Each structure stands twice: as C-alpha cells, then as structure tokens.
Amino acid sequence: MGLSLAATLLYLEGSQRVAIGSIESQGGEFGESTQLASAGRVTRQRHEYGADGQAVMPGGQGAPGLSEPMHPHPITATHERIFRENNLVGALNAAVDFADASRIRQTLQVYRAEYPEDTYVLQEGYEIIAACLDDPSAATRARAEAFWNTQIRSQTRRYVRRYCLAPKRAASTESE
C-alpha cells in the first residue's frame, strides 16, 4: 500500500517525555512505539499496521495498546477466504434446515469449486443429505450409515443421522 507511518520513540527521563528518534514503516509492516505504562517505567510495543493503516493487536502478553484504535487482525484475502467459507457452510446449513435438496446441491457446487480441499469431508456429508432428501432409499441410507460410521471428523454427521437415518421411522409413523 505504500502507506507511510511514523512512530516516535520516547523514553522517560524524570517526569519528562523525550523524543529520541523515530522510525518509518510501510503499511503492513511493523511500526514501533513506546507507551508510558507506569511511573518511571517505559514499555515498548511493536505494532503491526494493516493495509488500512490501522494498528493490529500485538502479540505477547503486554497491554493491548488501547491508546490507539486497534484491530484484532488485519483484513486480508486469507481472512476473506475464511469468512467466505464460513458463509458457504452457513448457507448449506440453512438449505439443510429447509430440507431443500436443490439448494444444497446448488450451493455445494460453489463450495466444491472454491474449496476443493474439504478436509472435514463436509461436502460429501451435504451431498448425502441431499440424496436422502430426494431419494430416501436403502441405497442412500446405506451410504449415510457408512459415512456416519467412518467420517468422525465431519460436522455433518449429526445431520446425516437426522435426515438420512431417521426418516424411515417417520415414514413408518405415517403408515400407521
């Protein structure tokens, strides 16, 4: 971004704050500032600045630097990608709650394209739920059972159970 930020280094001499120099940093790089934490003591904090010029919460156990506006973290493409996935999962969950197989598949297509890694095997779980909603057959049930048994990591297991492994009982209720 090329945003130039200046931070002044201070030290405490008696009761006076004395500027001893300054450093320049580019946006996204580290800046350095000093805070007067308590009488007779100077604490130095390294602040990271985001592309927007906003200081970002420093590491370590020091004070969080409340003397200036501070973001918990910068906003980057990586952050946006994470939140995009959260939203896609949320959209899939909503489609599941509405038992809308078509919407599950529609959203799943986007999810597969954008997040092919799928380490939690969520995509297969959603696909199985959609299949169960469309065709609650012995075959889909068997697939769901196998998934529930083996994909312990998947946060879709509860819903695979709900939508694939329970409807048979519901059907029998109706028939009675």
Added chain:
Amino acid sequence: MKPMPSRALSFAPTLALLVVGCAGESEAGGLSQPATGPREGTSMPSLSVSTEEPGASGSNAQVTAAPSMAIPGAPQGDPAGVPSSMANARGSMGARDPGTGSPGPVGARDQETGSTAGAGGDPVTDGEPGADGESGTDGDDTAVGTDVPDAASTPPEPLDCGPDGWVVENHGPPANRVNYLILADGYDATTIDTTLEEHIHRMLDARFNREQGEPYGRYRKFVNICVAKVVSETNGIGNGPTAFGGGNGGDRLARVDQRRVTNYINDHIPRSFEVDWTAVVLNQDRWENTGAITMLWSGATRDAPGAALHEGGHGFHQLADEYCAGGTGTRCGPNMCGGQGREYAEVNTTGDCMDTAGKWDLWLGTVQKGLKVPDMGATGLQGTFAGSRYVDSGQYRPSGNSMMNSLFGDDLNTSYNAVSREQIIFSIWRALQPVDSTEPPEGEVTGARSLRVNVIDPDVVDIDWSVDGDLVMEAGGSVFDVTTANLSPGTHTISALAYDNADMDLVRNRSSECPRSVTGRYCHGTAWSRSRQTVSWTVTVE
C-alpha cells in the same frame, strides 16, 4: 407449579412498530429506534420449517423402532436407526472409565454435584445401544404401574472423549448436546496437565462466569466439551515439532496442519461424540487466532479467552466482524442512518440502516440487559451504528461495541450484543431438542402414578402440561402427578410441551423464518422451532 384453568401461553406483549426516519440523524444514540414486537407465531410461508424433525416424537409416540440399533444416548425425538456396528461405538472405541479420565475441576464439579433433572437424561435409556427402541417410544409398549424414580440427582452417563480425552463438560448424551472438541497443540509432557489446563480454565471462566461469555453460561448444559490432551514433542509453538503443526498463518492468523487434525479426530474420537465444533488451542502468547471451521486460538495471550469467544463467533456461528476500517468499538461510528450498502450474509452486519434488511429490526431501540446481572447491562443500545465489516460507511453494526468488535479487556460492552446472542442460541438449538427422555416412555400407560420429562436443563426449559388438550400446568416442572390430577376413569391424553423459557430480552425472532435478506444464503433462525417439543402419553385410569 402454576395450575392454569385454560391455555394461557403468551409471550411479551407486542410493541408498536414505528416507522423510523433516518435522514440527518447522526449523533450517537440520537436516533431512537423503537423495538418492534416479537416475530413469533406468525404464519409460516414456504420457507418455514417443521417443528418436528424426521422421526421426532412430537405426537403420541406411535413410532416404530428402527430395525437396527440406535446411537448411544440418542434422545427421544431424535432417533436414528443405525447399524449395530454404530451402536457399539462406545465400547469399540475403548471408553475410559470417567473416574480415571482426568476430569478437570469443571467436569469434576459437575460429576460430583450431579445434574438437575434432565441434564443427565434418562438413566435407563441414555447411552445404551438400542435405547430408543427399548425405552418404549415404540407405541406398542404399554407401561404398567410406573413409579417414576427421582432423577434429580442422577449424573449424566460418562462421556467418552477418546484415549487422550479430558472430559471438561459432560451434561448429557452427545446425540442431544452440542459437542465441542478442543485439541491441544504445543504442549509437551511437562505442560499438558498444567499449562494446558490453565489455558482451558481461563477460557471456561470467560465463557461461563462472565457477562462477555453469555449466552454460553445460560446454555452451559447444552454443550459437552472434550479436550484432547495430545502431547507434543516440543513445548510451545515455533520451537520444534508439535502434534498438529501449529504456527503463524500470516496476518495474525494461526494455522495448523488440517490433515493431522482431521486424521486425529477420525482415529481417536469416539463415534458417539458427534463433533459439532472443532478448535485447537495453541501453546503460545503470540496474537494469532483464526475463526475458521477449525477455530484456533493462542492460549497464553492476555486476551486469549476473548479470542476464543470472538473466533468462535466466526467459526461456529457465522458472525461477522463488527469493526470498521477506522478502528474498533465506539470509535467506528455512532448510531445513525447515513446511506445504504451491500447486504452480506452474516446476520450481525447490514447495509440497510432503515430496518436492517430484516436482520435485527426487532432489536432496534432496545437496551441490552445483562444475563448475569440484568441491570448492569451489556452492550447497551441496539441500533444501526455506522461502520462494520471493515468499512466506515454503508455498513452498520448492532451496537457501539461488542465481542465481535473490540474483544479486548473486561468491559461489559465487549459482550456479544443482542443479535449475536440470539444467533448463538439459534445455532445451539439447531443441533438439539429440549427433551432427553421421558419416564415412562411415551405411549400407552396403565396405572401410572406419575409422568416425568427429562429436559436438557430445567432452568432453561419449561414444561407446560395438558390433559386432553387443556392446559393444566404452565411451567409445571418435570413431573406430572397422575394420582393427584383427579382424572376420571378412562383414557386420557397427557401431553408435555417443553420449550426454552428465554424472554424477549434474549430471543425476539421466534417465527422460525429467515430474514428476507438472508433467505437462501444463511439463517439459523429456523432453529428456534426446535426449541419446542411435545411428548405425550395415553394414560388409562382405572
């Protein structure tokens, strides 16, 4: 118990909906935006969902048990016929004796005191393969002369967290609890029982004992928590190999090796523990946290508990960051309306300052009460505060500050605001139903002296009892005494409606409809319907 002559259920009175003008309003708090009434009980259009899930026991239990065995601990109303191989999951995974499972103080306290009725579920059926079928949810069963035991002091069945598992919170059958799994990374043999536990307890203290952690405190018995004490080769992150390869993900993000995480879960977590939330706590004091599907937080930072709550808001509840480009908290902008912007999927940010695109219009103008101490409040006025989701204008947040904004420090205004709290409650209910079990099982009963409904937490879930369709007790407790009900000889239908007793300061969107702005994208509001469940018996009085 409060005898009721007739059905008298209602929620808070509807408040007037006022049209709010926006132009020219720019001062903090200067725009009074009145609350509208509860969005409840309205007709459900095409996008509404059924109260009962497939197979739920919402009616009189004329349910045929699945031919195969049920998931251990599956509650009534959430049955699942699953293969016998699944039914034996607990045993096959080498369940640990809870007495040797190194429960920490939190889990230990719960075990010692026992849970109130319902938290432990049905001691007969919970946790046992085939519980549903055996318990008589099958309508063919007829219980005779049932005498209900005192379940109030019955502790939950032991929770199996796997071979490395530390049972931190065990409140009932995993099939009817949200299951939160936390993996440890960067803790070696010298710190796994010390530093890790310290980090976890700090997080738990914020989660359960502070206003900032609400509504997790209120819904504590709805969530089981397992911590996997996986010993790393080296201590601390960045010092050498660790169990899950934790480290800096760049830009204040933490990272782990996702393959190692998911492989560990597949190989070590019992099948009975349906993982809803996954997190990794990193043994480091760098400010590196991640709000992804795998939520990561650095356990040693000063604000680590806040980070765990904030990142959980992203990863588990799909909440947006509420801070702006120019800063955080009240620095971002006042309660105002000054232009429209893009509408994103998250429920806690809007481009529509007129009515929030239906996301939190019911909260506008309200002042959030505290859950620990109501009069102490939390995030204050709920409105449309300018600046959210990393921009200063055209995007609005529900409160001046909040947990999804500036999470730092201990100020009450870093609590989850009303919109986020509601969302968290919805996403908890999405996984659950109120009733763990009934005694006797639903169905035909002859000569019963009393009927019991075991709910997740009787402090949160109230029960209304009806006889032949007439409400006879509102919030009447877990037990219905048949012998004192003056029932005439013959057959009667006795029903219990279990429901979340959250008031209008906590949940306002009760229609189970999605706001129009998020329909088709994301909405947990549909889950509120799951917070109401009816169970029934056909009782023959001789």
